[in-house]
Amino acid sequence: MQLRQQMGWVPFVLAASLVAACGPSSSEILAPETTGVQAAELVELVVNGNFDNGQTAPWWSGPNTQSAVENGRLRVNVTGGTANPWDAPMGQDNIVLANGQAYTLTFTASATANVTVRATVQLGAAPYTAPLDQNITLDGTARTFTFPFxxxxxxxxxxxxxxxxxxxxxxxxxxxxxxxxxGGGNPGxxxxxxxxxxxxxPNSNPAVWVRNNGGDSRASRIQASIASKPGARWFGNWSGDITAAVSSFVGAADTVDKLPVLVAYNIPGRDCGSHSGGGAGSPEAYRAWISAFVTGLGSRPAIVIIEPDAVAQLDCLPNDTERxxxxxLLRYATxxxxxxxxxxxxxxxxxxxxWIGADTMAQRLESAGVRNIRGFALNVSNFYTTAQSTTYGTSVNSALSSRYGYTxxxxxxxxxxxxxxxxxxxNPGGRRLGVTSQVGGGAELLLWVKVPGDSDGNCGIxxxxxxxxxxxxxxIRLIDGT
Structure with missing residues (x-):
């Protein structure tokens, strides 16, 4: 698949001149069909988070901090002479957390100096395990921060x-x-x-290669570092009977009580016709295909990544009608x-x-139906660090929050x-495997979506x-970082 970054394409937030040239306005293109769609009810866990009552309780001030409500917000005065962030804490206790449950921490913050401070959601006693641990940079401008985890x-x-x-x-x-x-519609x-x-x-491309090439000196390393690690299986027009293919994969995972990760990759005009071009032959064919894909899932547990590149590559489609x-089609899938x-x-x-500015991406995700599902995926088949991706995801969420009232x-x-x-x-050289699939780690989940060792196309190394x-x-190059 292709993940373009600097191709000089016109952003999908259409300028007036492009609207005039291409027809419908950007608002027409971006307006989602949300009739009957309701955001999942949110449960607030923080008490007195807006300080409207003029009181600080139940917020506490630890060593080297003093708190008071000033002009409808909490002012925390911090003394100097401390060495570590935790030497001057403040916070709120008695937060109930459920294992595997998704949460979102949001707050507005500023400071009287240019500083970096630490925000956590954590266990209130040793070992202070922190499902969320973020460093944020502040100055005199009040900014809103949003961290899903x-x-x-x-x-x-x-x-x-x-x-x-x-x-x-x-x-x-x-x-x-x-x-x-x-939110997201899934209980617990x-x-x-x-x-x-x-x-x-067990039938990933690396696993099959290892089975077929046991005498190759590279096989044991590929088995240990890649083929034995959890990752996604991609489904597209090569998958044959899509209901049977999905059902077989999800059923095999369910039998061993494991969570499968699937990628639906069959949007018409896939990859702008480049290395991974193809996809369903018509909108009607895609609707039938994605419906059959979902039939294969049934009620069994699964993670699904919907159509890598399809939202970001709206720019390469020739006209507004096709966009x-x-x-x-993406809304239908969601x-x-x-x-x-x-x-x-x-x-x-x-x-x-x-690739795409956070505000523009938020508009596109809203239009493509992200409010119908759990969330969004970043960095699929790409190489940006988790920290860079998390920063971008937080910016997208800030835009979703300010524009549409949800993250x-x-x-x-x-x-x-x-x-x-x-x-x-x-296929750039010098890249390396990242951390294996896990819960948390900056995002809700870190996943091996791209299969390491699978080529991006006839290119690079x-x-x-x-x-x-x-x-x-x-x-082997990904294992060694060469």
Whole structure:
């Protein structure tokens, strides 16, 4: 698949001149069909997060901090002479957290100095395990921060903390502090809590290559570092009977009590006709295909990534009619998953950290139906670090919040981001495997979505390896970071 970054394309937030040239206005293109769609009810866990009553309770001030309500917000005066962020904490106790449950922490903050402080949701006693641990940079401008995460704790002794030591003397200002359970339509901890871990695909391209090449000196390393790790299986027009293919994969995972990750990759005009071009032959064929895909899921636990590149590549479609058609197909996919796959967490692909501006991406995701499903996916088949992807995801959520009044959890593809991005997207050298699939880690989930060792196309350090074909040389380079 292709993840373009700097192609000089016109952003999909259409300028007036482009509207005049192309027809319908951007508002017509971007307006989602949301009739009958209701955001999941959120449960607020923070007490007195807006300080409207003029009181600080139940917020506490720890060593080296003093708090008071000033002009409708909390002012936290921090003394100097501390070495570590936790030497000057403040926060709120008795936060109930459920293992596997998704949450969103949101707050508005500023400071009287340019400082970096730490925001956590954590266990309130040793070992202070923190499902959310974020450093934020503040100055005199009040900004809203939004951090989705999934708890790996089951406790009634959680805390929300702001740890502000080690930065000298200054004042921190807080307002609209909120910790909510995230929407998405799945009760409790969803499919993560229903299973005992992520599924390792025994028939992934790396696993098949290892079985067929046991005498190759590279086989044991590829088995240990890639083929034995949980990752996604991609489904498209090569999958044959899609209901049977999906059902077989999800059923195999369910038999061993593991959580499968699937990628639906069959949108018409896929990959702008480039290395991974193809897809369903018509809108009608796609609707039938994605409906059959969802039938294969049934009520079994699963994670689904919806159509990598399809939202970000709206720009390459030739006219507004085709862009509107694609958005309608993506909305249809989200509606099918929402209505017919009750134990699936679905994530609509949202590009990567250096492709589409966060505000534009938020508009596109809203138009494509992200409010119908669990959230969005970032960095699929790309190389940006988890930190870069998390920063971008937080910015997208800030735009979703300010424009539409909600935020969504997101996941990050870490399959090849161990060395970060070097400016190339197609089989670049010097990349490395990232952390394996897990809950939390900055996003709701970190996942191996791209299969490490599968080629991006006839390009880069694999000029003769077609897209989706496994290369042991690519795999070893990712293991070694060469």
């Amino acid at each position: 999934t708890s790996n704790l089951a406790t009634a002794a959680g805390q929300v903390t702001f740890q502000v030591g080690g930065r000298g003397a200054f004042s921190l200002f807080l307002d609209n502090v909120s910790l909510t359970t995230s 901890g969803g499919p993560v809590a229903m299973t005992s871990g992520f599924y390792v695909d 509107q058609t694609r958005l309608g 509606e099918q998953l929402r209505d017919r796959a009750p134990n699936t967490w679905a994530y609509l692909d949202g590009g990567n950290a250096n 969504k959890p997101f996941v990050v593809d870490t399959s090849r981001n161990g060395n970060g991005h070097n400016g190339e997207w197609c 694999a000029p003769n390896t077609p897209a989706g074909t496994f290369s042991p040389d690519l795999a």
